[in-house]
Amino acid sequence: MTPAEFAASRWEDVALKARGSEVAFAMWAGDEDRNRFFRSSVSRKLKDDAGISLRIVPLGDTAEAVNKLLNEKGAGKSAGGSIDILWINGENFRTAKQAGILWGPFEDRLPNSGLYDEESGKRDFGTAVDGLEAPWERAQFVMAYDRARFTDPPDSIEALRAWITAHPGRFTYIAPPDYTGSVFVRHILVHLGKRDPGFWNGFHEELYRRAAGAAIAWLAGVKPFLWRRGETYPATPRELDHLFANREIDFSMNYRPAFASLRILKGEFPATARTFVFKDGAIGNYSYLAIPFNASNVAGALVTVNALMSFEHALEACGTLGNTFPHRLDLLSPEQRALVEAAPNGAATLRVSDLASHFLPEPDAEYLNRLEKDWTEKVLRR
Numbered sequence: 001m002t003p004a005e006f007a008a009s010r011w012e013d014v015a016l017k018a019r020g021s022e023v024a025f026a027m028w029a030g031d032e033d034r035n036r037f038f039r040s041s042v043s044r045k046l047k048d049d050a051g052i053s054l055r056i057v058p059l060g061d062t063a064e065a066v067n068k069l070l071n072e073k074g075a076g077k078s079a080g081g082s083i084d085i086l087w088i089n090g091e092n093f094r095t096a097k098q099a100g101i102l103w104g105p106f107e108d109r110l111p112n113s114g115l116y117d118e119e120s121g122k123r124d125f126g127t128a129v130d131g132l133e134a135p136w137e138r139a140q141f142v143m144a145y146d147r148a149r150f151t152d153p154p155d156s157i158e159a160l161r162a163w164i165t166a167h168p169g170r171f172t173y174i175a176p177p178d179y180t181g182s183v184f185v186r187h188i189l190v191h192l193g194k195r196d197p198g199f200w201n202g203f204h205e206e207l208y209r210r211a212a213g214a215a216i217a218w219l220a221g222v223k224p225f226l227w228r229r230g231e232t233y234p235a236t237p238r239e240l241d242h243l244f245a246n247r248e249i250d251f252s253m254n255y256r257p258a259f260a261s262l263r264i265l266k267g268e269f270p271a272t273a274r275t276f277v278f279k280d281g282a283i284g285n286y287s288y289l290a291i292p293f294n295a296s297n298v299a300g301a302l303v304t305v306n307a308l309m310s311f312e313h314a315l316e317a318c319g320t321l322g323n324t325f326p327h328r329l330d331l332l333s334p335e336q337r338a339l340v341e342a343a344p345n346g347a348a349t350l351r352v353s354d355l356a357s358h359f360l361p362e363p364d365a366e367y368l369n370r371l372e373k374d375w376t377e378k379v380l381r382r
Helices: 003-007 011-018 032-050 062-074 090-099 111-115 157-166 179-192 205-225 237-245 259-265 298-308 311-321 334-342 352-357 365-380
Strands: 022-028 053-059 085-088 133-140 142-146 252-254 273-276 282-290 359-361
Touching: 011 298, 022 032, 022 062, 022 298, 032 053, 032 298, 032 311, 053 062, 062 085, 062 090, 085 090, 085 298, 090 282, 090 365, 111 298, 111 311, 133 298, 142 259, 157 179, 157 205, 179 205, 179 252, 179 282, 179 365, 205 365, 237 252, 237 259, 252 259, 259 273, 311 334, 352 359
Parallel strands: 022 053, 022 085, 282 359
Antiparallel strands: 085 282, 133 282, 142 252, 142 273
């Protein structure tokens, strides 16, 4: 099926064509809760509702799949690919779009696309989406602390620096390019760059040099005061959570605002754990679902993407994984809004309205690429 054929098709016919097929979904597999959720509840409902068998293709990093598709395109493999859907965003989407390895456009023809804010489908880390991926999950950075240890967490970059230097060894962050560690250092860049509008309007060399100079100085300056004097960094969010739970450090951090509440329920975090955001804004983003240029099962991919964008899936994912609810509330029915508002929030989770009022979009992806390289050269290796 070509994009033009899809545009001319009735959705009912696409769904009928997809029934009885298998869809290969390439997704980051670094979260066991998510893996279990998709292999059980999500797979079962997709089979019952759409007659589709979901096969998870586990990824350590989305770049693995992008590189595979680049190689297949270079080898002329234009059909029969091993991936039907790819969970993607940011610099990986930019690379894939520029290389022409995505199928589409398709997003505006999906029935559930109307549940999302129109802005979510326009730009991804500064790159125009152009219908080549569909918005899916929403994330926003939060930090966790234990109010039994202290009650007034440092909610600005300046206050955090003062706290770190006053409490040697009690703070660390995850090493970029892990996505959580990367977004932490981007906060330093954006806030010390005075949240210049240029961060969200392409890449500007002069702005980067000015903001990165201040950010690298900040990060290098606190390094001797970090856990293990900054000689090593946790590699994953789980490692950071473990250090926090064991009281080796006093903060954890995550892209999922409800992560601390989930850890409390599992007995991993103390009941007194809470979360906060920087008062000048907390970076958040949408992740997306894309279809590779050589997908073997386009019809099945389209139906699966639409199902994963549904209200039912979004509500369940919030309760199971602690995701931020991704749909615009004013686009929902009164009954749906009531279900969202009645959903358990968790003792450590900030209100949706508080998160929304502090939401900062992701800066252009080139800022991420440059800052990760500079962090490695000028902070990690020094």
